[in-house]
Amino acid sequence: MSDSIASLTLSSVVLPLETPVSDAKVLTGRQRPLTEVVLLFVEVTTADGLQGTGFSYSKRAGGPSQYAHLREIAEVALGQDPSDIAKIYDSLLWAGASVGRSGVATQAIAALDVALYDLKARRAGLPLAKLLGAHRDSCRVYNTSGGFLQASVAEIMEKATASLEAGIGGIKIKVGQPDWRTDLERVAAVREHLGATPMMVDANQQWDRARARRMCRELEAFDLVWIEEPLDAWDATGHADLSRTFDTPIATGEMLTSVPEHMALLDAGYRGIVQPDAPRIGGITPFLKFATLAAHAGLALAPHYAMEIHLHLAAAYPTEPWVEHFEWLNPLFEERVDIRDGRMWLPERPGLGFTLSPRMRELTVETAHFGAPRR
Incomplete structure (x- = not known):
């Protein structure tokens, strides 16, 4: 029964x-x-x-x-x-x-x-990833929480160093300053500090199409893993055009709240990195629906936020993803994620592996x- x-x-x-x-x-x-x-x-x-x-x-x-x-x-x-x-x-x-x-x-x-x-x-x-059918026991991990715009370049460098020493594999910083030259100065300084460490930038939707094209062209010189949300999140055509124009991958999708909204990217010919967020897209059920379609289209995956959930979903994606590290939710759970060697490792505990x-x-x-x- x-x-x-x-x-x-x-x-x-x-x-x-x-x-x-x-x-x-x-x-x-x-x-x-x-x-x-x-x-x-x-x-x-x-x-x-x-x-x-x-x-x-x-x-x-x-x-x-x-x-x-x-x-x-x-x-x-x-x-x-x-x-x-x-x-x-x-x-x-x-x-x-x-x-x-x-x-x-x-x-x-x-x-x-x-x-x-x-x-x-x-x-x-079983850990959730194993139930879904995992492709790997760990995922590449990058940190975002130290790269916000209220932080000085010195503070970003200090936090980036601490993250790397703690086992993080990549560093993302925010861009989108009112003066675009300030963005380039900050990116150049952090890139020099990081050396060959994987680095991403995130404009949080604040450029128009003309500024986005200019900035993507300037940012090509910094060997970035991706340029995130250069345009309004619902500008599927604009993101698709950028993804086909520049060598640096374009990433977007974190703000979208349904499978059809994500599918607009694919329908527009998007060739970048998709960043669905399970809580925002409506749960694991729709996340998996879109992930299947994204994998079929050959797109890379880098889920947004909520690492306690997304570690499992990323581990079940066919191609090697990135998982975003934010320590903000740590106070809500008894356990901690295992981070070492630039990767976030699946817990052996069943389910998500966390207790309140x-x-x-x-x-x-x-x-x-x-x-x-x-x-």
Whole structure:
């Protein structure tokens, strides 16, 4: 007899950052510095006593909306077989059909979707990557958190050195200064400091097409692994044109919130690096759908943020990916990722391989419980 979902617990968590960070969107006046991350956690328990945990997140806005939407529709999952992940996903989509199938609507479902995959792998006694069918036991890893624009070049160099000494394999820094010459000066200084270490830059969507072409041409000299989001995230044609014009790969996709939005890149003839984000695209279910299509198109993969989830998904991608290292979420989990020799290694623990910390409970601002009473 099949198992069933007996209860769900939703938690809204507000995680403050030690230091506010700024990227190009702040310097252009479009956003305020980032001071906190709001997360939606879902804990699933089945009638047989199995458990799984997943999360989604939002920066600057959307966290309370994700929580509110899932709170409205979560009961639909009760009583369903937790192995029927695709069926449950569709039932949640239909329960909230009036708000669409992208953005907050699917980012809310993502937390539950991730939890069901975590549960399924835990039940099998396997790390999630092994359940999906891993191609490797580790992935190349790069650090972003030390390269934001509020940091001086000296601070970036100091943090980059510390990251490399801690086993990180590549360094990404932000660009998109109001004066493009400042960008080139900063990139040149950091490149000289790093030597042959793999290096990436990220403009966070703040160039128009003319400026992006000029900057990509100037940046060719620095032997970068990629130039990220040179254009508006939804400018699929522009990104595709840049990816076919320059030798340095173009990377984009982190802001897109559905498979169709990602597919617009492929339809436009994009030849760069795709950066889907499982919580943003709507969960592991849609992430895997797009990853299959991206692999078929021969595209490289570098998932955005949420390394606790993306390490597993990257390990299951056919070609060698990069995983982004952010230590911001560390306080929420008991375990730490294993980083050495420029790579992030899969945990041997089942599921995602992480358990929630007491600090996560302390940072919880709202909870909702559905189904059987909590034990």
